[in-house]
Every structure is written in C-alpha cells, then in structure tokens.
Amino acid sequence: MSILVLYNPVCGSGSAKQFTETHILPLLSQHNIPIDLILATEYPGHAGTLLSDYLKRSSADLTIVLASGDGTLHEIVNSSILQSTQNYTPNEHQVLLPPAKVSVVLVPAGTANALYSSLFPPVKGEDTGSVEYKLKSLRAFLDGKEGVPLTLAATTLYPPTGDSQAVSTRVVSGVVTSTCLHASILYDSEKLRKEYPGLERFKVAAQRNGKRWYNATAKLLPSSLSGAVQIYDPISQKFIDHPEWKKEKPIVELTGPFIYFLSTVNVDRLEPEFRVTPLARTLPSSGATQDIVIVRPLRDPSINKGDEVSREQYVDKIWQVMKGAYADGSLIDLRYDEKGEVVSEGNGPLVVEYVRCGGWEWIPADNDERAPLVCADGDILTIPVGGKAISVARTPSSDTGFAVYG
Numbered sequence: 001m002s003i004l005v006l007y008n009p010v011c012g013s014g015s016a017k018q019f020t021e022t023h024i025l026p027l028l029s030q031h032n033i034p035i036d037l038i039l040a041t042e043y044p045g046h047a048g049t050l051l052s053d054y055l056k057r058s059s060a061d062l063t064i065v066l067a068s069g070d071g072t073l074h075e076i077v078n079s080s081i082l083q084s085t086q087n088y089t090p091n092e093h094q095v096l097l098p099p100a101k102v103s104v105v106l107v108p109a110g111t112a113n114a115l116y117s118s119l120f121p122p123v124k125g126e127d128t129g130s131v132e133y134k135l136k137s138l139r140a141f142l143d144g145k146e147g148v149p150l151t152l153a154a155t156t157l158y159p160p161t162g163d164s165q166a167v168s169t170r171v172v173s174g175v176v177t178s179t180c181l182h183a184s185i186l187y188d189s190e191k192l193r194k195e196y197p198g199l200e201r202f203k204v205a206a207q208r209n210g211k212r213w214y215n216a217t218a219k220l221l222p223s224s225l226s227g228a229v230q231i232y233d234p235i236s237q238k239f240i241d242h243p244e245w246k247k248e249k250p251i252v253e254l255t256g257p258f259i260y261f262l263s264t265v266n267v268d269r270l271e272p273e274f275r276v277t278p279l280a281r282t283l284p285s286s287g288a289t290q291d292i293v294i295v296r297p298l299r300d301p302s303i304n305k306g307d308e309v310s311r312e313q314y315v316d317k318i319w320q321v322m323k324g325a326y327a328d329g330s331l332i333d334l335r336y337d338e339k340g341e342v343v344s345e346g347n348g349p350l351v352v353e354y355v356r357c358g359g360w361e362w363i364p365a366d367n368d369e370r371a372p373l374v375c376a377d378g379d380i381l382t383i384p385v386g387g388k389a390i391s392v393a394r395t396p397s398s399d400t401g402f403a404v405y406g
C-alpha cells in the first residue's frame, strides 16, 4: 500500500501546508506509516495531474492523505477515472473505476468541506475548527477502519442531436451536481473568492440571484436498484413511488420553471450546517442513487405565472427553504398554506419535491441564459445551446474504486 500526502496550500483559509506539517506528518510518523511522496498543488487542476501521473507509474492500491476542500477531491476523482466520452451512453450501468483502489484520508482544509462534514457531522457545540475535529478521518485510517465506498454521479453534457462536429463533455461528482440557483450561486461566488475568502461569498452570491427562475424540462431516471423514481412522503416519513412513475413508463418528466434543482451523492450537507439533502443520512440509500431537491414556484397556490411580481413575491419563500436547510434539514417538511404562505404544518402542497432516483436529465430552454449552467462539485460547466445534461449515479464497490475513511 502506497501513501501519498497531498495538500492544497490555497484552499479555504490557506492553512493546509501548516496543518500538514504540524499535525499530519508527525501523526503518521508516530504510527510508523511510511510516506511515498508529499506533494503540494501549484495551480488549479494540478491535483488531478499529480494523481494521474502517479497512477501511470504505479498500479498498487493507493492511500492519499488529502488536506483540501471538496474541489481538490473532485479533481482527483475526475483525473483518475479513465473517461471515454466517445461511445458513452448514459443507460450503460458501467462502473466508474480508477486503475487502482484509491482510498482517501480527508483533512478538511477547504471552505465548505461538504463530504467531510457529512461523514463527521459536528455534534452540538463541537468546534469544527479544532485540530481534533479535523483529524477524525486520519484517526479512522490509523485505527484500521474500512473506508466508505463513494457513490459517483457521472454527468454528460450533450450538444444538440444532429451536430456531428460537437463532442460531449463528461464530469464526475462525488458530492453535488446541480443547476438553477445553486449553480448560479457557485458561478457568481467564484468571482468573489478574493474579496470574501470564507463561506460569506456564497451568501453574497445568493443575494444576487434571489429573483431568478430557470426554464427547463427535467426528467427523473429510475434507480437501477428499485427500478423506480421515489419521492419523500413526510406523513409516512418514507420514500414512496413518485405518483407519476409507472412501471411501463419509468421516467418522470417535470416541467419548469424551476428555482432549485440540486442532486447529491454521499452527503447530506454542503456545509457543516447546510443540510440540504438530510435524508441521505437519516434514510440512507442502499445503492447508487442521487437525492434531488427540487423547488418549482408554480406549485405555490398563490402564484400562477412567472412575471416580475411573482418572482419578487417568491424571493422570501426560497430563502425560507434555504433557512430550512440551515435548520437541520427541515426544508423537507415545508408546505404552502391556502394563501401560499410557507408553513411547516398542515396538508398543503409540499414546497420541496425531495426525490431519490438513479439520475436525471436536464434540458434547458433555449432562451434562458442561466438554465444551461451545471455545477459539479463547484466546477461550473455550460450545456451547449440546444443540448442537455444527463447525470447518472454509479454503483459503489467495496473492493475497488474510491473510498473515504469516515
């Protein structure tokens, strides 16, 4: 087993180098763990290059001690999977595999640390900035625990059919794949990184996007596990078959406009306190599925068109949904009352459609500037005009692929 220590010196507050030298290396040395290489990333994308170079030289199973945020892990996952964009059909249930088993010891040094805080949800009052909190994955590795296999979401951006010149693009996520408000926020927040190095940049970007609606058609693809598209029912507190899902017509089509369309794998939160897909933890999936959180404003009984007044009227409501994510994931219980107010009781229409299924297809309307944006673990991609995106969860495996000590 080879051990690689890799850190991103600029992620989060820029403390990964110091943390590696002060805490990680001494702890590995105390446990007599031999290290093959200690590497620092020198530019965006470098983590991916370093890992694929390493895997070209050695086919042995590899453990990476990674001090970074989710973006660096995303680069590693993407670079080490042999990706063939040609001859790829999203219905093929092929497993995405790196050439060797890659196990990751995560040290949260990024801004949001979604995967880490999902694996180690902070208990009330726990200081997520403390050294001990940050060393939990390393301790799990040193204690000889098994890594948790990662489910991956493979997303392909297709050009319009008939465009024989254009090629499709493929990206793999280990945390989040989204469109709409979340993708817009990430798109704008990257530009704010220098001005606001912490989580605040997401809030500033969110304020700039409160009134946007997104025109698209979404298709929900059945899970390879159950063959169904499921939706959360807060009354029974279970996932049930989506009312529009039928065995003979297993793809559920949703029309827009949308405000929120976000899917996750492996995580119930995108920041320590932002539990946007809480059921990933409280009702865990037993296979390759994505949890999808959808908000479509026309489900609000007080709104029937997408004019400026309606958009203005909905701004507070979408923030109530976001606040629900910050309030321990209570967004899943929100409903509209008969006047369209967002409440947490009663039997009005649910504000959030919380779906669990095998994946999704997103077809943006041609006239919508922001609907083609897709966020894959913070990376922003754009669907070509007239094209679409298809995202499919891939089967985890315990003896190969990616695992994270958790």
Ligand SMILES: Nc1ncnc2c1ncn2[C@@H]1O[C@H](COP(=O)(O)OP(=O)(O)OP(=O)(O)O)[C@@H](O)[C@H]1O
Residues within 6 Å of the ligand: 008, 009, 010, 011, 012, 013, 041, 042, 043, 044, 045, 046, 068, 069, 070, 071, 072, 073, 075, 109, 110, 111, 112, 113, 114, 378
């Ligand atoms: N030396 C470097 N100089 C500039 N950018 C770098 C360097 N090394 C890595 N990067 C880039 O830094 C970006 C941010 O890293 P990462 O996503 O791990 O942290 P973060 O954004 O602070 O945290 P999180 O993803 O948890 O919110 C990555 O996109 C990566 O490509």
